[in-house]
Amino acid sequence: xTLDLADVPLRRSLMRRSLLRLGASSATHVLPPWxxxxxxxxxxxxKASNFQSTSxxxxxxRWVVVTNSLPPPEWVEPFNDVSDIVSSPxxxxxxxxxxxxxxxxxxxxxxxxxLDFYCHKFLIKLSPNFxxxxxxxxxxxxxxxxxxxxxxxxxxxxxxxxxxxxYVSLIELLCLCGDLDRIxxxxxxxxxxxFLMNSNAANCLIKSFGCLGMVEELLWVWRGMKENGIEPSLxxxxxxxNGLVNSMFIESAERVFEVMEGGKIVPDIVTYNTMIKGxxxxxxxxxxxxxxxxxxxxxxxxxxxxxxxxxxxxYSEGDFDSCLSLYQEMREKGIEIPxxxxxxxxxxxxxxxxxxxxxxxxxxxxxKGCKANVANYTALIDSYAKCGCIEEAMxxxxxxxxxxxxxxxxxxxxxxxxxxxxxxxxxAMEYFQFCQNNRMADNAMLYSSLIDGLGKxxxxxxAERVFExxxxKGCPPDSYCxxxxxxxxxxxxxxxxxxxxxxxxxKEGCDQTVYTYTILIDGLFKEHRNEEALKLWDMMIDKGITxxxxxxxxxxxxxxxxxxxxxxxKILDDLAPxxxxxxxxxxxxxxxxxxAGRVKEACKLADGIVDRGRxxxxxxxxxxxxxLRKTGNADLAMKLMHSKIGIGYDRWGxxxxxxxxxxxxxx
Numbered sequence: 001x002t003l004d005l006a007d008v009p010l011r012r013s014l015m016r017r018s019l020l021r022l023g024a025s026s027a028t029h030v031l032p033p034w035x036x037x038x039x040x041x042x043x044x045x046x047k048a049s050n051f052q053s054t055s056x057x058x059x060x061x062r063w064v065v066v067t068n069s070l071p072p073p074e075w076v077e078p079f080n081d082v083s084d085i086v087s088s089p090x091x092x093x094x095x096x097x098x099x100x101x102x103x104x105x106x107x108x109x110x111x112x113x114x115l116d117f118y119c120h121k122f123l124i125k126l127s128p129n130f131x132x133x134x135x136x137x138x139x140x141x142x143x144x145x146x147x148x149x150x151x152x153x154x155x156x157x158x159x160x161x162x163x164x165x166x167y168v169s170l171i172e173l174l175c176l177c178g179d180l181d182r183i184x185x186x187x188x189x190x191x192x193x194x195f196l197m198n199s200n201a202a203n204c205l206i207k208s209f210g211c212l213g214m215v216e217e218l219l220w221v222w223r224g225m226k227e228n229g230i231e232p233s234l235x236x237x238x239x240x241x242n243g244l245v246n247s248m249f250i251e252s253a254e255r256v257f258e259v260m261e262g263g264k265i266v267p268d269i270v271t272y273n274t275m276i277k278g279x280x281x282x283x284x285x286x287x288x289x290x291x292x293x294x295x296x297x298x299x300x301x302x303x304x305x306x307x308x309x310x311x312x313x314x315y316s317e318g319d320f321d322s323c324l325s326l327y328q329e330m331r332e333k334g335i336e337i338p339x340x341x342x343x344x345x346x347x348x349x350x351x352x353x354x355x356x357x358x359x360x361x362x363x364x365x366x367x368k369g370c371k372a373n374v375a376n377y378t379a380l381i382d383s384y385a386k387c388g389c390i391e392e393a394m395x396x397x398x399x400x401x402x403x404x405x406x407x408x409x410x411x412x413x414x415x416x417x418x419x420x421x422x423x424x425x426x427x428a429m430e431y432f433q434f435c436q437n438n439r440m441a442d443n444a445m446l447y448s449s450l451i452d453g454l455g456k457x458x459x460x461x462x463a464e465r466v467f468e469x470x471x472x473k474g475c476p477p478d479s480y481c482x483x484x485x486x487x488x489x490x491x492x493x494x495x496x497x498x499x500x501x502x503x504x505x506x507k508e509g510c511d512q513t514v515y516t517y518t519i520l521i522d523g524l525f526k527e528h529r530n531e532e533a534l535k536l537w538d539m540m541i542d543k544g545i546t547x548x549x550x551x552x553x554x555x556x557x558x559x560x561x562x563x564x565x566x567x568x569x570k571i572l573d574d575l576a577p578x579x580x581x582x583x584x585x586x587x588x589x590x591x592x593x594x595x596a597g598r599v600k601e602a603c604k605l606a607d608g609i610v611d612r613g614r615x616x617x618x619x620x621x622x623x624x625x626x627x628l629r630k631t632g633n634a635d636l637a638m639k640l641m642h643s644k645i646g647i648g649y650d651r652w653g654x655x656x657x658x659x660x661x662x663x664x665x666x667x
Contacts, residue, residue: 210243280313385418420453455488490523525558
C-alpha cells in the first residue's frame, strides 16, 4: 500500500480527534463514525451545531453517550512536518488544508459562512503564518476584493492577531493589482499596529511600494529599518532607488546613489540602469549619458537594458546620431540587439533624412535574424520618398508585400504622399482608390496627402471634391487636411473660400495651427488686403499661438511691399519678449525690398538696423550686397563693396560718424 503524504496530516488530525472523543466517552461501544458521513457530503451548518450540542446519538437502535464537550480547535500551519513518518530530502510539504481553504475563496456572497462552517466542522483555526501563505498564493493574484475579505475574516477568529507578514502579503497582492487606495488603507492599519520591522518584511514592502512609486510609504519603511537597526542590502537600496525614480524624485534618488558609492554596498548594474531610466524620464539625457560613462570607471558592465534605455531617451529628444552610436557600440561589444533597438535606430535615421544609413541598419537587422515589421518598412519608404527617391520607395513597397507583410493605412498614406510630391498624381489616385475599395481610406493622412498633391498641381476643384468625400465617408478632417485645402484655395486666388473654410474649421473645433494663419496672411497680402491680414496676425497672437520665422516672413514681406517697413520693425520688436527672434528677419526684409526695386527703403532699413545695434554692420553690408547682386543691381553692389558705407567713418571737425547706407543711391 502506497502512503499519500498529502493525506497523512489530515488523517492523523482526524484520528487524534476521534481518539479524544473515544477516551472521553462513558459508553463501551461506539457505532457511528466521527464525524458522521453526512458531514463529508456537504452537511449544513445547522447540522454541525446540532452535532456539537447533542449529548447522545443512535445507530441501529443503540446509543452512545458523550459526556464531555468537543476539544478546542487546532491552529493549522501552511506546512506540515512529516519527518517522523518518512525520510525525504524535502521534509516540509504544503499542508492539505491550504488547497481546501483556497477552494473556498471563490469570492461568492457565501464565502465567509463557508469558511466558518468548514473550520467549525474540522475544528481548525488558521494561524497567521497560514493566512500570510494563502495571501501569497497565485490563486488570489488579481483578486484584491477576495483577498481583503479573507484577510478580514481571518482577523475575526478567536484569540487571533494578524502578524506583520500577513499585512506584507496582502500589500504585495494589492500592489500587483495597482490598487493604491486600498493599499493606503491597509498601510494606515499596519502603522497603527506598531509592529517591529524585520529585514524580510522591509525588503518586500520596499519592493512593493517602490514599483508603484509610493514615496511616503517607502520612506516610512526606510525609517522603520533605521529605528530597528536593520542594515539595508543591495536589494533594499535598488528598490528604494527604483521607487524614488518612479515617483520622479530624481534628486532624492541621486542622494541614495551617492550614499551607496561612499558605503560598503556599491551600486551594481541594476542601480545604474535605474538611475539612467530616471534621468531619461526627466528629460536629462545628458546626465544619463554621464552616468553611463561613469560605469566604465566603476568596472560595471553595461547590458542591453542600459543601451535600450539610453537609445529610447535619445530618440525621444531627437538625438538620432547618439542612437546610432549606441547601436554601433552594442555591435562592437557583441551585445544582443533587440528588435525594438533596431526600430529606434531605423526610425531615427529616417526622420533625420538619412535613408541610406537607415537602409544599411535595416539589412543588418535582417541578416542577424530579426524580422522586419510594417513600421520599419513604412519609415524607410517615407524617408526615401521625402528625399525624392520615389523609385527606391516603390521597390521597398513591393519587397514588403513579397515578404508577406500587409501594408496598412499609414503605409499607403506614405505612398500616396510620395507619389503626389513627385508629381505622379494619377498613380497616387490609383492607390487611393485601392484603399477605398478595401476600406482603408479612413486614414486622414491619405486624404490630406491627396488634397495637398491636387492643390499644388492646381487641380483645386478635385481637391475640394476629395475633401467633401472624406466628410461623407465619416472620416473627420484634421488640421493637415484643412491646411492643405486652405493652402490650395489661397494660392489660386480663392481667398474668400479659404477664409470660409477657416471659419468652418474653428466652428468644428479643429485646431488652427500657426501654419493655417501663415497661409491666410500670405494670401491676403498678395490680394492687398493688408488690414485683414494684420487682424489675422493679432488674432493668432491673442489665441496664444506662437509665431514662427515663416509666419513673420509672410507678414514682414507683405508690409514691406505695401510700404510699411516701420510697422514690420515694430512687430518684430514686440516678438522679442515672447521669445520669438527670427534670425533672418532683416535679411528677408532687405531682400524683398531690393527685389521690388525699393533700394532706397532697403538702405534706410539697413541704417536703422545698424543705428539700433541689432546687427553687426559688416553682416548687414554683406546682406545688402548679396541682395543687390541677386536682383540685378550689380553696379550698386560693386559701389557698396568698394566704399566705406556701413563700416567706415567720416569726420566733420571733432565729430565722427558712420557712413550711412542711404548715401549709396546718391553716389
